[in-house]
Amino acid sequence: MLKAENIRYLVVHCADTPDDQPLDASDIHQMHLGFGWNGIGYHRVICRDGRIEHGRPDYWIGAHVKGFNEVSLGVCLIGRQDFTDVQFAALETVLRGWRDAYPDAQICGHRDFDYTEKTCPNFNVGQWCEKIGL
Numbered sequence: 116m117l118k119a120e121n122i123r124y125l126v127v128h129c130a131d132t133p134d135d136q137p138l139d140a141s142d143i144h145q146m147h148l149g150f151g152w153n154g155i156g157y158h159r160v161i162c163r164d165g166r167i168e169h170g171r172p173d174y175w176i177g178a179h180v181k182g183f184n185e186v187s188l189g190v191c192l193i194g195r196q197d198f199t200d201v202q203f204a205a206l207e208t209v210l211r212g213w214r215d216a217y218p219d220a221q222i223c224g225h226r227d228f229d230y231t232e233k234t235c236p237n238f239n240v241g242q243w244c245e246k247i248g249l
Contacts, residue, residue, distance in 0.1 A: 116174050116175065116176070117173065117174050117175060117176045117177070117185065117188075119173075119174075119216070119217065121185065121186050122186060122187065122188060122217045122220050123183075123186045123187065123219070123220055123221065124180070124183060124186060124187035124188075124220055124221055124222075124223055125187070125188055125190070125210060125213050125214070125217065125220045125221070125222045125223070126179060126180050126183075126187050126188065126189045126190070126223060126224070126225055127189075127190055127192070127206065127210075127222070127223070127224050127225070127236045127240045128157065128179060128189055128190065128191040128192070128224075128225045128235050128236055129191065129192045129193075129194060129195060129196075129198075129235050129236035129237055130143060130160075130191055130192065130193045130194060130195070131195050131235060132193060132194060132195060133194075133195065134163075134194040134195055134196060134197040134198075136163075136193070136194075137162065137163050137164070137193075138162070138163075138193045139160065139162050139166070139168055139193070140155060140157075140160040140162075140168035140169065140170050143155050143157065143160055143170065143191065143193075144170070147178070152178050153178070154171070155170040155171060156170070156171070156177050156178030156179040156189065157170040157171065157177060157179050157189040157190060157191040158170050158171050158172070158173055158175075158177055158188045158189055158190065159188075159189075159190040159191070159209050160190070160191050160193065161190065161191065161192050161193065161202050161205045161206055161209070162193050162202075163193050163194060163199055163202065164199075164201060165199065165201030165202055165204060165205045166205070167205050167208065167209060170189075170191075173188060177189045179191075179225070180225055180228060181230060181231070182228075182230060183228065187220075188213060188217075188220075190206065190209050190210070192206065192236055195237060196237045196238075198238075203243075207247055207249065210222055210244075210249060211249065214249065222240060222241075222244050222249065223240055223241065224236050224238070224239070224240035224241075227240065227241070
């Protein structure tokens, strides 16, 4: 189980799926099962229309950032690069809620971890957080 006192990172991801595909958490769940995982690796999924869907419960260890799953929560934006305004509004809602619950956790993008060459979520999460005062 994921212990709340251990959460150090709130990690933003993207699904790396075409921006015009209206996928949801169940689609990501099926995708991750296809990878041989135990289902969806993210705790929240933000659909193209701004809906916030639950993936893994917050108390389950995620499968979204290698080596850091036991100390992080993950949120995934459906799409690749052209995220909608309502997705960004929903992302802010998720992150503000998590920040209230885990005030010492750092908000970052998957790309910000040294071990990976991924560009996910394909925008600078730190700059975006500064812009919205998060």
